[in-house]
Every structure is written in structure tokens, then in C-alpha cells.
Amino acid sequence: MNPGDGGSIATMCGIAGYIGPRNAVEVVLDQLKRLEYRGYDSAGVAYPANGHIEVLKRAGKLTELKKLVDEVPRDSRIAIAHSRWATHGGPTNENAHPHYDAYERIAIIHNGIIENYLDLREELLAKGHKFRSQTDTEVAAHVIGEEYTEGVPLEEAVRKGVKRLRGAYALVVLSQHEKGKIVAARNASPLVLGIGAGENLLASDIPALLPYTREVVVLEENNIAMITLDNVSIMDLDGREQPVKPIHIEWDIAAAERGGYDHFMLKEIHEQPEVLRQCLAGRIDDNYQVRLEQVFSEHVWTEIDRVNIIACGTAYNAGLMGKHLFEKLLRLPTDVYYSSEFRYGDPVLSPKSLAIFVSQSGETADTLAALRLCKSRRIRTLGVVNVIGSSIARECDRTIFTQAGPEISVASTKAYTAQVTVLTLLAMYIAQVQEMPGVRVEEAVAELSGLAAKADECLKLEPQMIELATQFKDMPLCFFLGRGADANVALEGALKLKEIAYIPTQESPAGEMKHGPLALVQPGVIAVFGSTDPETRDKVVSSMKEIQARGGTVIAVVTEDDTVTERAADAIIRIPASKLGFLSALLTIIPMQLFAYHIARLRGCEIDQPRNLAKSVTVE
Numbered sequence: 001m002n003p004g005d006g007g008s009i010a011t012m013c014g015i016a017g018y019i020g021p022r023n024a025v026e027v028v029l030d031q032l033k034r035l036e037y038r039g040y041d042s043a044g045v046a047y048p049a050n051g052h053i054e055v056l057k058r059a060g061k062l063t064e065l066k067k068l069v070d071e072v073p074r075d076s077r078i079a080i081a082h083s084r085w086a087t088h089g090g091p092t093n094e095n096a097h098p099h100y101d102a103y104e105r106i107a108i109i110h111n112g113i114i115e116n117y118l119d120l121r122e123e124l125l126a127k128g129h130k131f132r133s134q135t136d137t138e139v140a141a142h143v144i145g146e147e148y149t150e151g152v153p154l155e156e157a158v159r160k161g162v163k164r165l166r167g168a169y170a171l172v173v174l175s176q177h178e179k180g181k182i183v184a185a186r187n188a189s190p191l192v193l194g195i196g197a198g199e200n201l202l203a204s205d206i207p208a209l210l211p212y213t214r215e216v217v218v219l220e221e222n223n224i225a226m227i228t229l230d231n232v233s234i235m236d237l238d239g240r241e242q243p244v245k246p247i248h249i250e251w252d253i254a255a256a257e258r259g260g261y262d263h264f265m266l267k268e269i270h271e272q273p274e275v276l277r278q279c280l281a282g283r284i285d286d287n288y289q290v291r292l293e294q295v296f297s298e299h300v301w302t303e304i305d306r307v308n309i310i311a312c313g314t315a316y317n318a319g320l321m322g323k324h325l326f327e328k329l330l331r332l333p334t335d336v337y338y339s340s341e342f343r344y345g346d347p348v349l350s351p352k353s354l355a356i357f358v359s360q361s362g363e364t365a366d367t368l369a370a371l372r373l374c375k376s377r378r379i380r381t382l383g384v385v386n387v388i389g390s391s392i393a394r395e396c397d398r399t400i401f402t403q404a405g406p407e408i409s410v411a412s413t414k415a416y417t418a419q420v421t422v423l424t425l426l427a428m429y430i431a432q433v434q435e436m437p438g439v440r441v442e443e444a445v446a447e448l449s450g451l452a453a454k455a456d457e458c459l460k461l462e463p464q465m466i467e468l469a470t471q472f473k474d475m476p477l478c479f480f481l482g483r484g485a486d487a488n489v490a491l492e493g494a495l496k497l498k499e500i501a502y503i504p505t506q507e508s509p510a511g512e513m514k515h516g517p518l519a520l521v522q523p524g525v526i527a528v529f530g531s532t533d534p535e536t537r538d539k540v541v542s543s544m545k546e547i548q549a550r551g552g553t554v555i556a557v558v559t560e561d562d563t564v565t566e567r568a569a570d571a572i573i574r575i576p577a578s579k580l581g582f583l584s585a586l587l588t589i590i591p592m593q594l595f596a597y598h599i600a601r602l603r604g605c606e607i608d609q610p611r612n613l614a615k616s617v618t619v620e
């Protein structure tokens, strides 16, 4: 089995299920514990007891659920459990999984996002259904519950139910009437089955299975699985039986947590196509219109005269990409500030301005302080945040979540691509609600929806990046250069290299070289150029020549249609082109991340926890 197969996609929540001779409640809680490293905000368990399905759930850490479970002895031979990273509805007891259907005959747990849940919810409300939570999962439970009529086996109800769902899901269902089986379905969210001796299991990720079995089946897309005490069976959405193909897992548990990758950073780099899909899920409709429910009402956008984007580090670099798009596409004046400078800078703020706070963790002290400053001045605030329930997410007037899943490596990778994607979506949304003449929103949105597939292509560059990393791992200094959007991505490429490989970098717009930094060029120095904009290609080539003339070596990251730059560069990396040039620039970060990662690995650096750095900077 290769890294990434089945168990390492950007799952936001943990799924566990067990049937066998042990105490199933204890087993599923143990399984969740093994998924704890990925972070979560609530957890729950379901098992049959006294003629119904008992559901116990709690917001907060797993220990909160454990306390509840331990109040009385719980024993069952079958159970399912879930740890949640909130996407629809905040992290509360009500929103935690499992959820019942309308008649409490089944309980379900779910990872992913049901895109058509609002339509389904309305349909069910009209039929008299009542909901206890705001989650898309409860809607899915009611849909499957509707199909679970007299004489219909559970697996058949699930098969019919999931056909009505659109979006990404790995869901698992337990019934009070059929206590000998657990049924699960998968579409674009990972689910793995564990085949034990006289017991069977399922989980969202392989680490949750390894203490019990090393024989694992990765459930394929659009398949439905049923586990019983002594059998595992799989069918497709048309009910046709599918082969069960177990694979033997050799990884140790720590490697399994990283999906078989050597480091979380590499795992997270590889998750980016999936993250882009998750980030856009439910936000683009079939007509390439943007649907952003969390933002201000439409008239607000016509009032906004200026945008200030405030953030630190990688999030600041993402903000620069936001500025580029807001100004180019919307002609909306936009400034980007480091949070630490903004909060002490006595900024001049227009009362009609919008302040956007970009943060993966949602807890960065300087960004939070800058947010509070804007609130005290009664400026509209919008968060672009990954962690639901975080301080910045809670305190902003509105927040759009990046839906990138937990990011564990200190060096941010997937959060960056998700932040830029959300800012892009937002720009397109503003153009759409303002019906801006000259902005072809549908075309731009169509390009955005094709980005994940292009990110997949970029990951295939890894062997080439390993070669370059091997060749240049001992360089004394690395320049990262570009123009326009490429210059913004250059900052992020440089940040990755310096923070994990400890190689000094010099990053700036290529046109600035002659104004000072060129003095640093000498033999042995490497310059990584992003060059994706045909309009500035010739100028970038001139900058490359200036570096080569002084003994420097040039690596150019260009789009596949570029036949000019290859004649100038010493090494050429080709990425797929997007018709929205800005997105081509964004894609160049993937080979740059891989370059930094492999150099750090070859230099023996502590990649996931670089020296002197913390994942979340909650102090000034």
C-alpha cells in the first residue's frame, strides 16, 4: 500500500465502528482516541440498549464523552462512534454525531459535506420532519430513515438514501432493528474496513484499525459496505456485489497516523487537491454560480469602499493573493497588513471598509487583537478561518471557513491553498452579486472548479522536485522571485524553505532585483522563479539572465504552454495552465512546497516541528 491510499485524505472527522466479542463501546472509544491527533471539537457514540439505540454525545474533548460513558457500565457487542470537526453548525452537544432519523430507529455518523442538505431539509420539513440540530448529517439520517420502511433491509435503505444525497460523505449507520450489522457508504470521503478474527471494524483512517487488525479494505467510491460479526460485503449503488480485497498493512501506528507519509507536512501537501474540493463543496452550483451563505447580505457589498486584509505569516501571503484579485477583478482598493503592524499602526479606517482576518488556527494573538481594534472602531469584520469555534471565527461579524481539515505540520501548506481559494470565491461572489459588467463570473468559477484536478497534476512533479532538492540542498542562499501574483507566491515559497530547511532566502518582485538584492548573487546561489503570466514573461526572462550572468542558477516554474522561458532557465518545472492566470500562479506553490520539503528531509531537519516555531502563535 502506498502513502495516501485510502487513509490519508483530508478527513475532518473521525469515524469508528466495531462488531465482535469485546465491549464495543470501549473499542470504538479507543479507536477515536487513535484519531485524536487530527483534532476535533465534539464526539459521540451509539449502541443498542434496552430496545433502542442509545446515543451519547458531548462537545469538547474525548474525555468529556468518556466521563458521560463511564457514568454507568455500558456493554454491547456492536457500536459506532464519531469525533467531529464542525462544518455545518457549531461544536455543540446537539450538533455532535451520531444523529437519529425521524423515528430514532437508526443512528448515523458522517464525514464530509452534504451539498444539497438545505433543499433536502426543506423537503423534509414540509413533510413534517423535525430537526434537533443544524447539521447536514441529521438531514442525511432523516433521508435514510425515510427509505427504511417495513421489510427493507438496512443496507438497501442506505443504498436508496445515499442516491438522494449530493456531496462528499463517508457515513455509517446502526439500526435498532438489525443489531447484527453496521452499514457504511462512501463518496469522496475515506472509509476503511478492518477484517479481524471473529470481529470486524470500520474507521475513517487506518490508525484506528491497527491495534485490532492489519487486514484492511479501502472502500471504493460510491460503494456500500456491510459488516457483521463474521462477514464483510460490499455493493455498488446499483446493488451489484463488489469484490472485497483486503490489503495487509505493515506501517507502525505513528506512520499510519501520517497516512504512511514520513511527515505530516508531506501528507498535507498531498491532501491539497482533496482540500480544494472540500473547500469548494457546496459553494459552487451547477450553473457555476457562487453560493456563500455565511457572508453579508448582498446590499452590503455595494457600500464597501475599501478592503483591509490582516494576517500573519502564510495567512498574510494568502492575503496578498486576495489583494491581487480584489483589485484586478473588482477594482476594489485593498491593503494587506501584518497583524502585528496593524494593531500598533493607528490605521486610518474608512467607516465603509471591510476588514478581513485570515487565520488557519483562528487563535493568533496579533490577528485577534487587530480584529478587536476594528470592532472597537465599528468596522465590518469577516474571518477566513480554518478552525471552527476558534476565537477569531467567533468574534468576526461573519466567517467563511476554509474547510481544509486539521493542519498538524507547523509549516502551513494546505491552509494556504484553501485560504487563497476562499478569497478567490469571495471575489467572484462579490462580482456576482454586484453583477459587474466585464467580469465573466461563470468562466472564472468554472476555472476554479477545475483547480483540484490541476493540483493533482502538480503533485506528479514530486520526482523532479526530489532531483532538484538533491542537487541544491547545500545552497547558501535561495532567491524566490516573480511578478504580479507570482511575486506573492514567491513569498510563500521562500517562507517554506527558510522555516523547515533553515536556508536563508531572499524574496521579492523580480523587478526589484536591480535595486539591491542582485548584490547577493554569486556562484552557488539558486533563484526559483514563478513565471505564469505571458504578459511579463519577457521581463522575467531578463531577470533570469541577470542572475545567470553573475553565476546564479535559475529554476523556473512555468505553465505548460510556455515555450520561451525554457530557453533561459537552467531547470524548468511545468504546471498546468489555468485560463484564470491567477490560479496558475497559485499552483506554483505546490512544486515549491515539495522542493522545500525534500531539501529539509535531505538535510535531516525536524520537518513537522521546526526549531523555534509553534503551530499557533497565541502570544505577542
Ligand code: M6R
Pocket: 312, 313, 314, 315, 316, 358, 359, 360, 361, 362, 363, 364, 367, 410, 411, 412, 413, 495, 499, 615, 616, 617
Ligand atoms: O493560524 P494562523 O494562520 O493565524 O497563523 C499565522 C502564522 O503563524 C502561520 O501562517 C505561519 O506563518 C505558518 N505556520 C508558516 O508556515
